Amino acid sequence: MKLLAIEVGQFGDYYNSRYQQVEQYGVELYVLSGVADQDHWHAGQFFISHSMDISDLTQLATQLHQEHHFDGVFTFAENSVIATAIIANALQLPSIAVEAAVKSRNKIAMREAHRDGLAPHPAFHLTPTLHDALQASFELGYPVILKPTLGSASQFVYKINSPAELEEIFPKALAGINEMSQFKNEGITEFLGPNSLLVESYLDGREYLIEAYSWDGVTVLGSIVDRVTLEGNSFDDDVHHAPTDLSGQDLQRVHAAVHAGAVAQGLTRSVMHAEIRFHQGLPYIVEIAARPGGGGLDFMARISANYCPIKAVIDVAIGNKPAYAHYAPTGKHTFALCLISAPGKIESIAVPNEIRGDPDTFMLKIISPIGSVIKRPPLGNDIIGFLGVMGDSRQESEDKAMAYSQRVNVTTR
DSSP states (O other): OEEEEEEEEOOTTTTHHHHHHHHTTTOEEEEEEEEOOTTSSOTTSEEEOSOOBHHHHHHHHHHHHHHHOOSEEEOSOGGGHHHHHHHHHHTTOSOOOHHHHHHTTSHHHHHHHHHHTTOOOOOEEEOSSHHHHHHHHHHHOSSEEEEETTOOTTTTOEEEOSHHHHHHHHHHHHHHTTTOHHHHTSOBOTTSOOOOEEEEEOOOSOEEEEEEEEETTEEEEEEEEEEOOOOOSBSOOOEEEESOOOOHHHHHHHHHHHHHHHHHHTOSEEEEEEEEEEETTEEEEEEEESSOOOTTHHHHHHHHHSOOHHHHHHHHHTTOOOSOOSOOOOSOEEEEEEEOOOSEEEEEEEOOHHHHHOTTEEEEEEOSOTTOEEOOTTSOOOOOEEEEEEESSHHHHHHHHHHHHHHOEEEEO
16 A cells, blocks of 8 residues: 655654654555655655645646655645645545645635634634734624634734733734744645734633544544643643543533534545534533544544544545544543743753653653754744653553653753
8 A cells, every 4th residue: 555645844753753654554555745855754665845835736746646656635734734635636545535635734724614604603804904803803802812714733823802912912923823833734736825913812711622523414522632731821732631521411512613624615525623612611612623632542542442543544544434433431531731941942851761762651742852952932832842651540541641651851052
Protein backbone atom coordinates (compact mmCIF):
# COMPACT_ATOMS: atom_id res chain seq x y z
CA MET A 1 0.00 0.00 0.00
CA LYS A 2 1.33 3.45 -0.92
CA LEU A 3 0.12 6.65 0.73
CA LEU A 4 1.03 10.29 0.13
CA ALA A 5 1.15 12.60 3.15
CA ILE A 6 0.77 16.34 2.57
CA GLU A 7 2.68 18.81 4.74
CA VAL A 8 2.51 22.11 2.88
CA GLY A 9 5.01 23.89 5.08
CA GLN A 10 7.43 21.86 7.18
CA PHE A 11 6.89 22.03 10.94
CA GLY A 12 10.30 20.69 11.93
CA ASP A 13 10.19 16.93 12.45
CA TYR A 14 6.97 17.19 14.47
CA TYR A 15 5.01 14.72 12.32
CA ASN A 16 7.82 12.22 11.73
CA SER A 17 6.87 10.05 14.71
CA ARG A 18 3.36 9.77 13.28
CA TYR A 19 4.69 8.97 9.84
CA GLN A 20 6.67 6.16 11.47
CA GLN A 21 3.46 4.86 13.05
CA VAL A 22 1.86 4.80 9.59
CA GLU A 23 4.79 2.74 8.34
CA GLN A 24 4.28 0.25 11.17
CA TYR A 25 0.97 -0.68 9.53
CA GLY A 26 2.88 -1.84 6.45
CA VAL A 27 2.42 1.38 4.46
CA GLU A 28 5.00 2.65 1.99
CA LEU A 29 4.78 6.32 2.90
CA TYR A 30 5.71 9.27 0.70
CA VAL A 31 5.65 12.89 1.88
CA LEU A 32 5.02 15.98 -0.26
CA SER A 33 5.86 19.45 1.04
CA GLY A 34 5.73 22.90 -0.45
CA VAL A 35 8.76 24.15 1.48
CA ALA A 36 10.94 22.00 3.73
CA ASP A 37 14.45 20.85 4.58
CA GLN A 38 15.82 18.24 2.21
CA ASP A 39 16.32 15.64 4.97
CA HIS A 40 12.76 15.82 6.26
CA TRP A 41 11.86 12.21 5.33
CA HIS A 42 13.31 9.11 3.65
CA ALA A 43 15.45 9.64 0.57
CA GLY A 44 13.45 8.84 -2.54
CA GLN A 45 10.15 9.17 -0.65
CA PHE A 46 10.20 12.90 0.07
CA PHE A 47 9.41 15.59 -2.45
CA ILE A 48 9.41 19.40 -2.32
CA SER A 49 7.60 21.65 -4.80
CA HIS A 50 9.51 24.72 -3.48
CA SER A 51 6.20 26.57 -3.54
CA MET A 52 3.17 26.68 -1.28
CA ASP A 53 0.91 27.53 -4.19
CA ILE A 54 -1.67 24.78 -4.51
CA SER A 55 -1.33 24.61 -8.29
CA ASP A 56 2.39 23.79 -7.97
CA LEU A 57 1.73 21.22 -5.25
CA THR A 58 -1.04 19.59 -7.28
CA GLN A 59 1.09 19.47 -10.41
CA LEU A 60 3.93 17.70 -8.58
CA ALA A 61 1.47 15.35 -6.81
CA THR A 62 -0.01 14.41 -10.20
CA GLN A 63 3.43 13.61 -11.60
CA LEU A 64 4.28 11.51 -8.54
CA HIS A 65 0.98 9.65 -8.74
CA GLN A 66 1.67 8.69 -12.35
CA GLU A 67 4.97 7.18 -11.23
CA HIS A 68 4.10 5.65 -7.84
CA HIS A 69 0.33 4.98 -8.08
CA PHE A 70 -0.75 6.06 -4.60
CA ASP A 71 -3.68 4.35 -2.86
CA GLY A 72 -4.60 7.42 -0.84
CA VAL A 73 -3.71 10.93 0.32
CA PHE A 74 -3.90 12.27 3.90
CA THR A 75 -2.52 14.90 6.27
CA PHE A 76 -1.84 15.25 9.98
CA ALA A 77 -1.36 19.03 9.63
CA GLU A 78 -4.15 21.54 10.24
CA ASN A 79 -2.58 23.95 7.76
CA SER A 80 -2.72 21.27 5.04
CA VAL A 81 -6.36 20.14 5.31
CA ILE A 82 -7.57 22.24 2.36
CA ALA A 83 -4.54 21.47 0.20
CA THR A 84 -4.94 17.74 0.88
CA ALA A 85 -8.57 17.78 -0.25
CA ILE A 86 -7.65 19.66 -3.44
CA ILE A 87 -4.80 17.25 -4.24
CA ALA A 88 -6.76 14.06 -3.43
CA ASN A 89 -9.68 15.20 -5.58
CA ALA A 90 -7.31 16.03 -8.43
CA LEU A 91 -5.81 12.52 -8.20
CA GLN A 92 -9.32 11.02 -8.01
CA LEU A 93 -8.51 9.33 -4.71
CA PRO A 94 -10.84 9.13 -1.64
CA SER A 95 -11.30 12.53 -0.05
CA ILE A 96 -13.66 14.96 1.58
CA ALA A 97 -14.99 17.73 -0.65
CA VAL A 98 -12.92 20.92 -0.86
CA GLU A 99 -15.90 22.87 0.51
CA ALA A 100 -16.00 20.52 3.53
CA ALA A 101 -12.27 21.05 4.04
CA VAL A 102 -12.75 24.83 4.11
CA LYS A 103 -15.59 24.46 6.66
CA SER A 104 -13.29 22.29 8.75
CA ARG A 105 -10.34 24.70 8.60
CA ASN A 106 -11.55 28.31 8.58
CA LYS A 107 -13.46 29.00 11.80
CA ILE A 108 -15.85 31.55 10.32
CA ALA A 109 -16.86 29.07 7.59
CA MET A 110 -17.21 26.40 10.29
CA ARG A 111 -19.41 28.58 12.50
CA GLU A 112 -21.63 29.58 9.58
CA ALA A 113 -22.02 25.90 8.67
CA HIS A 114 -22.99 25.06 12.26
CA ARG A 115 -25.51 27.89 12.31
CA ASP A 116 -27.06 26.84 9.00
CA GLY A 117 -27.04 23.15 9.97
CA LEU A 118 -28.50 23.75 13.45
CA ALA A 119 -25.46 22.21 15.15
CA PRO A 120 -24.86 23.51 18.73
CA HIS A 121 -22.30 26.32 18.67
CA PRO A 122 -21.44 29.53 20.54
CA ALA A 123 -22.71 32.85 19.26
CA PHE A 124 -20.08 34.48 17.04
CA HIS A 125 -19.09 37.54 15.03
CA LEU A 126 -16.30 38.05 12.52
CA THR A 127 -14.33 41.03 13.88
CA PRO A 128 -11.59 42.28 11.56
CA THR A 129 -11.24 45.56 13.52
CA LEU A 130 -11.07 46.51 17.20
CA HIS A 131 -14.27 48.52 16.76
CA ASP A 132 -16.01 45.38 15.46
CA ALA A 133 -14.67 43.35 18.37
CA LEU A 134 -15.76 45.87 20.99
CA GLN A 135 -19.24 46.06 19.49
CA ALA A 136 -19.56 42.26 19.28
CA SER A 137 -18.32 41.82 22.85
CA PHE A 138 -20.82 44.37 24.14
CA GLU A 139 -23.60 42.53 22.34
CA LEU A 140 -22.57 39.07 23.56
CA GLY A 141 -21.57 40.16 27.07
CA TYR A 142 -18.23 39.63 28.80
CA PRO A 143 -16.37 37.37 29.11
CA VAL A 144 -15.93 36.52 25.42
CA ILE A 145 -13.46 34.43 23.44
CA LEU A 146 -11.14 36.04 20.91
CA LYS A 147 -9.68 33.62 18.36
CA PRO A 148 -8.19 33.50 14.84
CA THR A 149 -10.18 32.21 11.87
CA LEU A 150 -7.14 30.21 10.71
CA GLY A 151 -5.66 29.31 14.07
CA SER A 152 -4.34 26.08 15.50
CA ALA A 153 -2.96 24.76 18.81
CA SER A 154 -4.67 27.58 20.77
CA GLN A 155 -2.40 30.21 19.22
CA PHE A 156 -3.81 33.68 19.96
CA VAL A 157 -6.98 32.33 21.59
CA TYR A 158 -7.92 34.38 24.65
CA LYS A 159 -10.66 34.77 27.18
CA ILE A 160 -11.42 38.50 27.34
CA ASN A 161 -13.00 39.84 30.51
CA SER A 162 -13.40 43.56 29.80
CA PRO A 163 -13.17 46.26 27.10
CA ALA A 164 -9.80 47.31 28.54
CA GLU A 165 -8.41 43.77 28.07
CA LEU A 166 -9.77 43.64 24.54
CA GLU A 167 -8.18 46.99 23.66
CA GLU A 168 -4.83 45.68 24.92
CA ILE A 169 -4.87 42.19 23.41
CA PHE A 170 -6.72 42.67 20.10
CA PRO A 171 -3.97 44.59 18.24
CA LYS A 172 -1.32 42.11 19.44
CA ALA A 173 -3.45 39.15 18.33
CA LEU A 174 -4.23 40.80 14.98
CA ALA A 175 -0.53 41.31 14.33
CA GLY A 176 0.35 37.86 15.64
CA ILE A 177 -2.01 35.81 13.46
CA ASN A 178 -0.01 36.72 10.36
CA GLU A 179 3.12 35.29 12.00
CA MET A 180 1.58 32.03 13.25
CA SER A 181 3.60 29.03 12.12
CA GLN A 182 0.44 27.26 10.95
CA PHE A 183 -0.74 30.22 8.88
CA LYS A 184 2.69 30.90 7.38
CA ASN A 185 2.83 27.26 6.29
CA GLU A 186 -0.67 27.24 4.78
CA GLY A 187 -1.19 26.29 1.17
CA ILE A 188 -1.83 29.29 -1.07
CA THR A 189 -5.29 28.87 -2.54
CA GLU A 190 -8.31 30.98 -3.39
CA PHE A 191 -10.43 28.75 -1.14
CA LEU A 192 -8.69 29.69 2.11
CA GLY A 193 -11.14 32.32 3.34
CA PRO A 194 -10.43 35.34 5.57
CA ASN A 195 -7.45 35.43 7.92
CA SER A 196 -8.99 37.48 10.69
CA LEU A 197 -10.28 37.34 14.27
CA LEU A 198 -13.57 36.09 15.72
CA VAL A 199 -15.36 37.03 18.91
CA GLU A 200 -17.46 34.24 20.39
CA SER A 201 -19.68 33.89 23.43
CA TYR A 202 -17.96 32.23 26.39
CA LEU A 203 -18.89 28.65 27.26
CA ASP A 204 -18.64 28.21 31.01
CA GLY A 205 -18.38 24.43 31.40
CA ARG A 206 -15.83 21.65 30.98
CA GLU A 207 -14.12 20.76 27.72
CA TYR A 208 -13.64 17.38 26.02
CA LEU A 209 -11.38 16.30 23.15
CA ILE A 210 -12.69 13.58 20.88
CA GLU A 211 -11.11 11.40 18.21
CA ALA A 212 -13.83 10.19 15.86
CA TYR A 213 -14.78 9.40 12.29
CA SER A 214 -17.84 9.83 10.10
CA TRP A 215 -18.91 7.33 7.46
CA ASP A 216 -21.99 7.64 5.24
CA GLY A 217 -24.16 9.39 7.81
CA VAL A 218 -22.86 7.53 10.88
CA THR A 219 -20.56 9.17 13.44
CA VAL A 220 -18.38 6.97 15.67
CA LEU A 221 -16.63 8.36 18.75
CA GLY A 222 -13.37 6.48 19.22
CA SER A 223 -11.77 8.26 22.16
CA ILE A 224 -12.89 10.92 24.66
CA VAL A 225 -10.36 12.87 26.71
CA ASP A 226 -11.25 15.25 29.55
CA ARG A 227 -9.52 18.61 29.72
CA VAL A 228 -8.70 19.21 33.38
CA THR A 229 -6.75 22.46 33.04
CA LEU A 230 -7.03 25.07 35.75
CA GLU A 231 -8.11 27.58 33.16
CA GLY A 232 -6.71 31.06 32.80
CA ASN A 233 -7.20 33.59 30.02
CA SER A 234 -5.29 31.56 27.42
CA PHE A 235 -5.89 27.96 26.40
CA ASP A 236 -2.46 26.53 25.64
CA ASP A 237 -1.69 25.02 29.06
CA ASP A 238 -3.44 21.77 28.16
CA VAL A 239 -3.77 19.12 30.88
CA HIS A 240 -5.75 16.04 29.88
CA HIS A 241 -7.05 12.80 31.38
CA ALA A 242 -8.62 9.74 29.80
CA PRO A 243 -10.89 7.82 29.95
CA THR A 244 -13.64 10.41 30.28
CA ASP A 245 -15.78 10.79 33.38
CA LEU A 246 -18.82 11.87 31.32
CA SER A 247 -22.10 10.22 32.32
CA GLY A 248 -23.93 7.98 29.88
CA GLN A 249 -26.50 10.67 29.19
CA ASP A 250 -23.86 13.32 28.53
CA LEU A 251 -22.01 10.90 26.26
CA GLN A 252 -25.15 10.62 24.16
CA ARG A 253 -25.46 14.41 24.05
CA VAL A 254 -21.81 14.79 23.00
CA HIS A 255 -22.27 12.18 20.29
CA ALA A 256 -25.32 14.04 18.95
CA ALA A 257 -23.39 17.35 18.92
CA VAL A 258 -20.39 15.89 17.06
CA HIS A 259 -22.68 14.17 14.56
CA ALA A 260 -24.61 17.39 13.89
CA GLY A 261 -21.35 19.27 13.36
CA ALA A 262 -19.97 16.63 11.01
CA VAL A 263 -23.12 16.72 8.91
CA ALA A 264 -23.12 20.54 8.87
CA GLN A 265 -19.49 20.63 7.72
CA GLY A 266 -20.11 18.05 4.99
CA LEU A 267 -17.81 15.40 6.47
CA THR A 268 -19.34 12.29 4.93
CA ARG A 269 -16.24 10.08 5.11
CA SER A 270 -13.58 11.60 7.31
CA VAL A 271 -11.52 11.24 10.45
CA MET A 272 -12.27 13.99 12.94
CA HIS A 273 -10.79 15.72 15.94
CA ALA A 274 -13.67 17.36 17.81
CA GLU A 275 -13.52 19.72 20.77
CA ILE A 276 -16.73 20.03 22.77
CA ARG A 277 -17.41 22.36 25.67
CA PHE A 278 -20.43 22.37 27.97
CA HIS A 279 -22.45 25.46 28.77
CA GLN A 280 -25.31 25.43 31.24
CA GLY A 281 -25.40 21.65 31.11
CA LEU A 282 -25.40 21.21 27.33
CA PRO A 283 -22.55 20.49 24.85
CA TYR A 284 -21.46 23.01 22.21
CA ILE A 285 -18.92 22.63 19.42
CA VAL A 286 -15.63 24.45 19.86
CA GLU A 287 -14.33 22.98 16.62
CA ILE A 288 -14.33 19.88 14.44
CA ALA A 289 -11.16 19.37 12.41
CA ALA A 290 -10.88 16.95 9.48
CA ARG A 291 -7.71 15.34 10.84
CA PRO A 292 -6.67 13.49 14.01
CA GLY A 293 -5.79 15.50 17.11
CA GLY A 294 -2.21 16.50 17.89
CA GLY A 295 -0.01 16.24 20.94
CA GLY A 296 -0.35 12.80 22.47
CA LEU A 297 -4.04 12.25 21.80
CA ASP A 298 -3.28 9.26 19.56
CA PHE A 299 -1.40 7.57 22.42
CA MET A 300 -4.20 8.36 24.88
CA ALA A 301 -6.80 6.98 22.47
CA ARG A 302 -4.98 3.66 22.04
CA ILE A 303 -4.21 3.17 25.73
CA SER A 304 -7.51 4.33 27.24
CA ALA A 305 -10.00 3.30 24.53
CA ASN A 306 -8.23 0.86 22.18
CA TYR A 307 -8.87 3.28 19.31
CA CYS A 308 -6.04 4.13 16.93
CA PRO A 309 -6.53 7.44 15.08
CA ILE A 310 -3.53 6.58 12.89
CA LYS A 311 -5.16 3.38 11.64
CA ALA A 312 -8.42 5.27 11.09
CA VAL A 313 -6.54 7.81 8.94
CA ILE A 314 -5.08 5.02 6.82
CA ASP A 315 -8.46 3.31 6.36
CA VAL A 316 -10.29 6.49 5.38
CA ALA A 317 -7.47 7.55 3.03
CA ILE A 318 -7.85 4.36 0.98
CA GLY A 319 -11.65 4.40 1.07
CA ASN A 320 -12.23 1.74 3.75
CA LYS A 321 -14.57 2.14 6.70
CA PRO A 322 -12.59 1.94 9.99
CA ALA A 323 -13.35 -1.19 12.02
CA TYR A 324 -14.10 0.67 15.26
CA ALA A 325 -17.80 0.64 16.12
CA HIS A 326 -18.22 2.54 19.41
CA TYR A 327 -16.39 4.12 22.34
CA ALA A 328 -15.15 1.39 24.71
CA PRO A 329 -12.79 2.34 27.59
CA THR A 330 -10.08 -0.19 28.44
CA GLY A 331 -9.80 0.72 32.14
CA LYS A 332 -6.25 2.04 31.73
CA HIS A 333 -5.76 5.68 32.73
CA THR A 334 -3.64 8.31 30.99
CA PHE A 335 -2.67 11.81 32.05
CA ALA A 336 -0.89 14.23 29.72
CA LEU A 337 0.15 17.88 29.71
CA CYS A 338 2.05 20.53 27.81
CA LEU A 339 5.51 21.52 29.01
CA ILE A 340 5.61 25.31 29.36
CA SER A 341 8.59 27.51 30.21
CA ALA A 342 9.28 31.17 30.81
CA PRO A 343 9.59 33.31 27.65
CA GLY A 344 12.94 33.89 26.01
CA LYS A 345 15.57 32.05 24.01
CA ILE A 346 16.05 28.44 25.18
CA GLU A 347 19.57 27.87 26.54
CA SER A 348 19.14 24.35 27.93
CA ILE A 349 16.62 21.54 28.39
CA ALA A 350 17.32 18.78 30.94
CA VAL A 351 15.12 15.69 31.25
CA PRO A 352 16.02 13.16 33.97
CA ASN A 353 16.73 9.61 32.75
CA GLU A 354 14.16 8.31 35.25
CA ILE A 355 11.41 10.01 33.22
CA ARG A 356 12.72 8.80 29.87
CA GLY A 357 13.16 5.25 31.14
CA ASP A 358 9.88 4.85 32.98
CA PRO A 359 7.67 2.34 31.07
CA ASP A 360 4.63 4.34 32.25
CA THR A 361 5.90 7.39 30.32
CA PHE A 362 4.06 6.81 27.06
CA MET A 363 4.96 10.19 25.58
CA LEU A 364 7.85 12.60 26.00
CA LYS A 365 8.15 14.92 23.03
CA ILE A 366 10.30 18.06 22.93
CA ILE A 367 9.21 20.25 20.00
CA SER A 368 11.19 23.43 20.77
CA PRO A 369 14.95 22.76 20.45
CA ILE A 370 17.72 24.72 22.12
CA GLY A 371 17.98 28.13 20.49
CA SER A 372 14.26 28.47 19.90
CA VAL A 373 12.58 31.68 21.00
CA ILE A 374 9.59 31.07 23.28
CA LYS A 375 6.80 33.64 23.21
CA ARG A 376 4.13 33.65 25.89
CA PRO A 377 0.75 35.47 26.08
CA PRO A 378 -0.18 37.94 24.82
CA LEU A 379 2.72 37.82 22.34
CA GLY A 380 2.41 34.11 21.53
CA ASN A 381 1.61 30.63 22.84
CA ASP A 382 4.82 28.62 22.35
CA ILE A 383 5.36 25.45 24.39
CA ILE A 384 8.38 23.22 25.00
CA GLY A 385 6.70 19.88 24.34
CA PHE A 386 4.40 17.18 25.71
CA LEU A 387 4.54 14.67 28.56
CA GLY A 388 2.16 11.74 29.10
CA VAL A 389 2.02 9.08 31.84
CA MET A 390 -0.27 6.06 32.27
CA GLY A 391 -1.43 4.22 35.38
CA ASP A 392 -4.14 2.09 36.95
CA SER A 393 -6.08 5.10 38.27
CA ARG A 394 -6.47 8.78 37.49
CA GLN A 395 -4.75 9.74 40.75
CA GLU A 396 -1.73 7.54 40.07
CA SER A 397 -1.23 8.83 36.54
CA GLU A 398 -1.91 12.45 37.52
CA ASP A 399 0.49 12.46 40.47
CA LYS A 400 3.34 11.03 38.42
CA ALA A 401 2.74 13.32 35.41
CA MET A 402 2.65 16.46 37.55
CA ALA A 403 5.77 15.43 39.47
CA TYR A 404 7.67 14.60 36.29
CA SER A 405 6.69 17.88 34.62
CA GLN A 406 8.30 19.79 37.49
CA ARG A 407 11.56 17.92 36.95
CA VAL A 408 11.94 18.91 33.30
CA ASN A 409 14.32 21.85 33.65
CA VAL A 410 14.28 24.53 30.96
CA THR A 411 16.40 27.68 31.11
CA THR A 412 15.66 30.65 28.90
CA ARG A 413 17.36 33.97 28.35
